[in-house]
Amino acid sequence: MKLSGKIALVTGAAQGIGRGIALRLAKDGADIALVDLNLEKLGQVASEIKALGRNTSVFAADVGDRDQVFAAVDYAHNQLGGLDIMVNNAGICQVKPLMDVTQQDFEHIYRINVQGTLWGIQAAAEKFQALKRKGKIINACSIAGHEGYALLGVYSSTKFAVRALTQAAAKELAVHGITVNAYCPGVVGTDMWVEIDKRMAEVTGAPIGATYEKFVSGILLGRAETPEDVAAFVAYLASPDADYMTGQAPLIDGGMVFR
Numbered sequence: 650m651k652l653s654g655k656i657a658l659v660t661g662a663a664q665g666i667g668r669g670i671a672l673r674l675a676k677d678g679a680d681i682a683l684v685d686l687n688l689e690k691l692g693q694v695a696s697e698i699k700a701l702g703r704n705t706s707v708f709a710a711d712v713g714d715r716d717q718v719f720a721a722v723d724y725a726h727n728q729l730g731g732l733d734i735m736v737n738n739a740g741i742c743q744v745k746p747l748m749d750v751t752q753q754d755f756e757h758i759y760r761i762n763v764q765g766t767l768w769g770i771q772a773a774a775e776k777f778q779a780l781k782r783k784g785k786i787i788n789a790c791s792i793a794g795h796e797g798y799a800l801l802g803v804y805s806s807t808k809f810a811v812r813a814l815t816q817a818a819a820k821e822l823a824v825h826g827i828t829v830n831a832y833c834p835g836v837v838g839t840d841m842w843v844e845i846d847k848r849m850a851e852v853t854g855a856p857i858g859a860t861y862e863k864f865v866s867g868i869l870l871g872r873a874e875t876p877e878d879v880a881a882f883v884a885y886l887a888s889p890d891a892d893y894m895t896g897q898a899p900l901i902d903g904g905m906v907f908r
């Protein structure tokens with residue numbers, strides 16, 4: 650198995666894409682530290698990972714809080730015996746016309762999506778250096794990190810920021826043998842998209858389901874993405890096959906955005 654002997658931490662692992670990534674990395678042989686705000690759901694994912702025969706730990710943390718992210722990384726190290734892979738997956742979305750965005754809206758989403766990614770990069774890089782390991786950092790970006798979407802403008806800007814952090818961190822950390830990449834999914838059928846569709850309906854007056862259908866109709870491969878589709882690509886980024894790749898944020902979107 651490609652990740653045998655490796656230890657991975659996944660944030661936002663209680664559901665959706667994060668859960669899919671945690672299970673896939675465990676299937677590929679890694680032990681998994683699970684981090685999320687939702688401790689109850691993390692416990693369920695931990696049971697699924699144990700059933701795969703892998704070690705796991707759970708830690709409740711808010712990724713927007715720097716101290717909590719550093720504590721989560723220390724906990725993973727203490728419980729599982731090291732750290733090799735950090736997946737900064739936790740994130741939130743926001744559907745609002747730009748003209749209506751408040752300072753509170755802006756600060757809330759930047760705190761989680763941008764600061765949360767930066768604290769994850771810092772905490773993981775510090776741990777990798779302390780352990781003298783050539784670790785891999787993998788960040789959640791989006792098609793919205795390559796194209797600004799109407800009514801998702803501030804969310805899109807956070808994902809452009811994640812792409813910039815990914816490139817800059819790759820340049821600063823290469824000297825330590827640490828790689829930093831991101832994954833850019835398209836429309837993944839998780840709770841996040843249920844909420845996006847509902848909010849789009851409220852804002853535009855479109856029927857429930859119409860926004861989701863419109864986005865999915867623009868996918869060349871003709872279907873929405875699954876967490877497993879995303880996880881397969883993250884498993885590649887986490888594996889030795891991606892040792893010569895850094896600073897990249899490839900689209901894994903079924904053919905939606907072309908750059």
Ligand SMILES: NC(=O)C1=CN([C@@H]2O[C@H](COP(=O)(O)OP(=O)(O)OC[C@H]3O[C@@H](n4cnc5c(N)ncnc54)[C@H](O)[C@@H]3O)[C@@H](O)[C@H]2O)C=CC1
Pocket residue numbers: 660661662663664665666667684685686687710711712713738739740741742761789790791792833834835836837838839840841842
């Ligand atoms: N669903 C989609 O279509 C796409 C999602 N993404 C990105 O993928 C990532 C995961 O998205 P989904 O699984 O769809 O979302 P989701 O909403 O289904 O799950 C997000 C998870 O993150 C956790 N979380 C939220 N805020 C947190 C915080 N402050 N600290 C710790 N955990 C927190 C939640 O409790 C939840 O378990 C996000 O970064 C999102 O922006 C990117 C492109 C498309």
Ligand SMILES: CC(=O)C(C)=O
Pocket residue numbers: 742791792793798801835836837841
């Ligand atoms: C949630 C997300 O990133 C999009 C654009 O679907």
